[in-house]
Amino acid sequence: MSQNFTTRELDVRTGSRETVHDLTRECASFLRDVAHGRDGLLNVFAPHATMGVAILETGAGSDDDLLAALRDLLPADDRWRHKHGTPGHGRDHVLPAFVPPHATLPVVGGELALGTWQSVCLVDTNISNANRKVRLSFLG
Template identity: 75%
Template structure:
């Protein structure tokens, strides 16, 4: 019987601009290797204080709409008490309260069960940290 728990860390280069990075393909590939047709849960976790995980449609403008909405909710200006880094960086530390740093998703028969237009995405508004890690963990 395969192991009931498997985990992997992805290294993601997000660059120097705000981004929504699609992780779905990496999640599917990971499950193909470790799930072995089993039911279970996939946990996606970003161990950073300034990034989050979102389930959102990508490629049709929704990813840019999300970044625009976050800019409206969390403007990159001097209102923030947390003041190191780029101007407005304090907002990046508030982001995980709105876009949580994790998502737990169903896996049925070894396959990630997302809706038709759903993708698993890393949301990173921190222009000061171009390299992120994302941990994928399967329990099944």
């Protein structure tokens, strides 16, 4: 198999609220442009210190459940040593230890090989930075 590497940077606006932002369509569009029916790997990387990438079901409450669990685990209060930004912003810098800023996913026949209810999502609890970048890379 010939190995080809292609990458693209996306601009994503996540808003001014904690959010789970579905990137599945953008990933599929990127693969339509570059995979050309090949098998390979898609890497999704968020080059930010306060954001993660998760694979989960969306639209049925799991995205809200994840945000609620993160609020319980990482409350936005004054306990954090990292103090700049909005109150509790230090917890945003801890988030990537729990929701890593990357995911590598299989691509089969040029299409993302996700499970039935799986979506590729950004998890962003940083309400002070709505303009984000995401790097998609295909190796196949």
